[in-house]
Amino acid sequence: MKPALTLQNISVHYGARHALQNVSGVFYQGSLTAVAGPNGSGKSTLLKAIAGVIAPTSGHIIFATDPRPAIAYLPQAAHVQRDFPITVAEVVLTGFYPSIGETGKIGRAQHEAAQKALHAVGLSDYAKSLIGELSGGQFQRALFARLIVQDAPIILLDEPFTAIDAETTARLIRLLLDWHKEGRTVICVLHDLLLIKKYFPDSMVLHGKCLGSGHTHKMFENKLLSFDLDMAELIPADEIDPPTHVSAHDS
Amino acid sequence: MTLSALLFEPFEKFAFLQRALAACLVLSVGGAPLGFFMNQRRMALVSDAMSHAIFPGVAIAFLIAGLNVWSLTLGGLAAGILIALFSVFLSRTSQIKEDGVFTLLFLLSLTSGTLLLSLKGSTIDLLHMLFGDILAIDRDALIFIVSVTLMTLSILPFIYRGLILDCFDPDFLSASGRGKSVRPLFFVLFVVNLVAAFQALGTLMALGLILLPAIASPFWTRRVPTSIALGIGLAWLSSYVGLLISYHANTPSGPMVVLVCGILCLASVLLGRRGSVLVFFRQTRRRGPTTGASP
Numbered sequence: 001m002k003p004a005l006t007l008q009n010i011s012v013h014y015g016a017r018h019a020l021q022n023v024s025g026v027f028y029q030g031s032l033t034a035v036a037g038p039n040g041s042g043k044s045t046l047l048k049a050i051a052g053v054i055a056p057t058s059g060h061i062i063f064a065t066d067p068r069p070a071i072a073y074l075p076q077a078a079h080v081q082r083d084f085p086i087t088v089a090e091v092v093l094t095g096f097y098p099s100i101g102e103t104g105k106i107g108r109a110q111h112e113a114a115q116k117a118l119h120a121v122g123l124s125d126y127a128k129s130l131i132g133e134l135s136g137g138q139f140q141r142a143l144f145a146r147l148i149v150q151d152a153p154i155i156l157l158d159e160p161f162t163a164i165d166a167e168t169t170a171r172l173i174r175l176l177l178d179w180h181k182e183g184r185t186v187i188c189v190l191h192d193l194l195l196i197k198k199y200f201p202d203s204m205v206l207h208g209k210c211l212g213s214g215h216t217h218k219m220f221e222n223k224l225l226s227f228d229l230d231m232a233e234l235i236p237a238d239e240i241d242p243p244t245h246v247s248a249h250d251s
Numbered sequence: 252m253t254l255s256a257l258l259f260e261p262f263e264k265f266a267f268l269q270r271a272l273a274a275c276l277v278l279s280v281g282g283a284p285l286g287f288f289m290n291q292r293r294m295a296l297v298s299d300a301m302s303h304a305i306f307p308g309v310a311i312a313f314l315i316a317g318l319n320v321w322s323l324t325l326g327g328l329a330a331g332i333l334i335a336l337f338s339v340f341l342s343r344t345s346q347i348k349e350d351g352v353f354t355l356l357f358l359l360s361l362t363s364g365t366l367l368l369s370l371k372g373s374t375i376d377l378l379h380m381l382f383g384d385i386l387a388i389d390r391d392a393l394i395f396i397v398s399v400t401l402m403t404l405s406i407l408p409f410i411y412r413g414l415i416l417d418c419f420d421p422d423f424l425s426a427s428g429r430g431k432s433v434r435p436l437f438f439v440l441f442v443v444n445l446v447a448a449f450q451a452l453g454t455l456m457a458l459g460l461i462l463l464p465a466i467a468s469p470f471w472t473r474r475v476p477t478s479i480a481l482g483i484g485l486a487w488l489s490s491y492v493g494l495l496i497s498y499h500a501n502t503p504s505g506p507m508v509v510l511v512c513g514i515l516c517l518a519s520v521l522l523g524r525r526g527s528v529l530v531f532f533r534q535t536r537r538r539g540p541t542t543g544a545s546p
Contacts (some may be wrong), residue, residue, distance in 0.1 A: 015343065043286060051426035073426040084419035085473050094416055098427040102409050130473060131419075 001028040002064060004154055004185035005050065010059035012045050012103055016121045019045040022059070027187055029064065029153075032180040034200035034216065035189045036225060041206045043189040044076065047156050051189070053167055070098060074143055076159050081094035082132050089127040090143045092117055095146035110149075117145035122171065137168035157188040160196065173199055193225060254262030261498045271385045272494055274396050274451045275508060279460050279486030281403035283442050284479045286458075286465030289441065291418040295462055300353035302445050304334035306454045309380060309446075314371050318379075320391045324446050331442035334360060364454070383453030385494075385505040392450045399447040403440050410436050415475065453504045459509030460486045467516040470523025485515050 003026045012020040020042040027033055035043045048054045050061060051073040063069060072095075093106055100106070105244040118124050121141040131139060140160060147155060157176075161169045177199065179186050190196065196203060196216060205224045206215035212224045219225045262268050289298045308330025316322035338352045347355075368377050388396075390501050396497075414431030416424040424430035448457035463480035472478050493508030501509075521528045 048422065048426075048439070051422075052428055053422050053425040072428060074277060075420065075422040075426075079420075081291075081419040084415075085469065085475055085478060086415065086419055091419075094420070094423070097412055097416060097424075101429050102412050155451055188283060 001031070003027065003062075004029040004031070004069075006062045007046075007050075008060040008062065010046070010049060010056045010061065012042070012049055012054060012076065013057045018208065020049070020056075020206075021209045023206070024059075025204060025213045027185055029185055030180070030183040030199055031202050032176070032186045033188070033202040033204060033213075034196040035187060035204045035206060036191065036193070037197060037206035037211075042208055043206055044158050046206065047073070047158050047187065047189055050154075069154055070150065070152040071154045071156060072147045072150035074147055074155075074157045074160055077136065077140055077143070077162070080143070082139065082141075086131055087127065088118065088123060088129050088131060088134065088145075089114055091131055091142050092145045092149055095149035096133050098150065113149050114145070117148035118142075120148055120175070121145045135159055140164050140172065141168065144175055148175070152184070154185045155187070157186070157190075159189050159191070161190060161192065167230055169195075183187040196225065257499070258495065261495065265422065267386045267388075268494060268498065270388045270390075270393055271504060272490060274385065274388045274393055275460060275490030275494070276487055277393075277396050277400045278444070278448055279464070279483050279490065280449060281487050282439075282448060282461035283464050284407060285403065285437070285441050285444055286461040287468070287479050287482055288414045288418060288437065290462060290465040290469075295466065296350065297353055298441065298445075298462055299458060300357040300360075301331060301442065302449075302458045303357045303360045303364075303447055303454055305442065305449060305457075306360050306380070307367060308333075309454065310364040310367035311381070313366060313376065320389075320395050320450065323450070324395065324443075327446040327449060327472035328442055330360070330446065331342035332439075335438065335442075347393065361454075379453065381453050381455050382503070383449065383451050383456065383505045383535075385451045385508065388451055396447045396450060398538070399443050403444060406436060406440060410417045417473055436494075452509065456505055456509045459512050460490065462488070462511040463509070463516040467519035467523075470519040470527050473525060486512065489515055 005027050007023055007025045010020055010023045011018070023042070023046060035046060037043050045054070048088075049056050051071055052068075053073070066086060077214070089111075093110060095114075095117075096104070096106060096110050100110075115124070115127065118127055121144050123141050123145060126134065126138065126142075131142065134142065147157075160172060160176075164172075173195070176186060176188070179246060188200070197220065200216055202214065203216045203219045203225060205211040212219060213220065216225070262272060286298075289295060292450040305327035308326035308328070309420060310326075311330075312319075312322040312326025334356055338356055340350060341347055341352050341355075348487070364380070365377060368380060369386065399533055411431045413424055414432050414437060417430065417433055417437075445457050448459075449463060451457075452459055464485040465478075467485055468478045468481040487539035490508050494504055496502070496511070497504040497507035519527070524530070
């Protein structure tokens with residue numbers, strides 16, 4: 001397998017705060033990788049660095065081709081201004097912006113592609129609706145339709161299944177698996193360990209630095225990913241006070 | 252007095268009123284679209300601070316070259332860009348909050364500009380800089396305002412899609428690899444328009460015709476192009492009505508134009524078709540009184 005992109009000692013600092021420290025790793029072409037880790041572990045920062053939204057403070061990201069291949073990027077839904085007066089169809093058409101820029105024509109072919117993408121995510125009837133009128137799940141589907149029209153070999157998704165219902169999650173997972181079958185490289189930030197275990201062959205675990213990466217089942221075997229990892233393991237035992245009513249009963 | 256005499260005669264009779272009206276109408280065409288994007292990016296307060304940031308530069312230019320439109324422009328532009336860069340530097344290297352930066356720089360700009368003017372200028376000069384004198388717009392100032400608007404209209408189509416993306420999904424714009432020139436170009440256009448508006452309305456009210464129509468229009472229409480067009484229309488209406496009232500009531504013209512614009516903006520917030528106070532109360536009445544959840 002050929003690398004789609006290679007991270008070489010990537011560090012990202014926001015002022016004095018170190019969001020990522022010396023992260024290295026390889027994402028192979030056609031791989032489907034989950035990036036996991038606690039809040040503030042640098043997952044979104046890593047995705048932004050790969051997408052080109054932010055520049056790494058140090059280190060290099062090496063793509064298989066130069067110039068870098070097209071990248072379709074799905075930001076966290078919370079970072080998108082939902083009350084902006086733009087329709088669902090127009091949002092999908094912005095997917096052509098990376099390829100056609102400011103002056104490229106948006107013609108019949110682009111409109112048809114947008115319609116097809118909306119159909120694929122089940123939003124055909126909402127093309128003329130404003131994005132502010134959509135539910136959270138519908139809005140996420142609209143953003144997925146934009147990813148479809150981008151038709152990029154590398155797809156980056158930042159928490160795509162947060163705060164959406166199970167039915168929408170299932171629909172979007174199917175799309176994601178289709179992209180994987182088509183040989184696209186998909187990198188997805190998410191928290192849901194069940195989804196990671198079931199659908200993502202590869203994983204990377206971050207906590208400011210890279211704790212490990214590789215086959216997901218190996219990551220579970222090595223306890224880098226674990227359903228047992230709960231608050232009791234995150235907080236050292238000596239920091240947990242015994243319940244007072246137990247002590248009183250014992251005495 | 253006939254209706255025609257009431258509505259049109261002042262503009263037929265006096266060249267200074269014609270120039271004032273022309274300046275306002277032309278300013279609105281370039282300024283209202285920029286105001287729309289500033290408002291949608293939730294940067295209304297920032298633009299207010301920016302409008303004052305040009306003041307020290309204008310004051311220095313006035314001290315050196317007097318009331319020369321081109322030197323005032325150069326001074327305002329330089330001060331606007333320097334202060335914007337300085338605000339970015341402060342935000343990135345210290346713990347100061349964004350609104351704190353703008354409050355600090357707004358007050359520093361206003362006070363330093365006032366003190367600089369007091370070195371040489373009179374109270375009249377200071378009033379001219381702060382509130383403008385729309386009835387004193389001369390040929391040079393009008394040519395400058397027309398040039399700025401033509402430049403704005405020539406550049407906007409080349410950053411329009413990027414500006415839309417920057418408003419609702421800035422990370423996507425950055426990831427596209429194409430947005431690098433969008434923000435700097437927009438910023439330069441905004442500052443140049445502020446300097447042009449300053450010629451007519453002074454540093455304290457320069458934003459009036461740029462931002463107020465942009466705040467008002469989304470209360471009436473739900474699309475970007477119609478919102479921008481309506482913003483221009485509201486600015487035109489404010490200019491005409493404001494100048495007319497100021498003529499008949501013998502009041503200062505610039506403040507009257509901005510006052511009319513402000514009243515139209517407030518009326519939109521109260522009575523507009525979308526998201527207004529009126530819509531809120533109608534919806535509340537339709538839903539009926541809310542009941543608390545039972546235990």
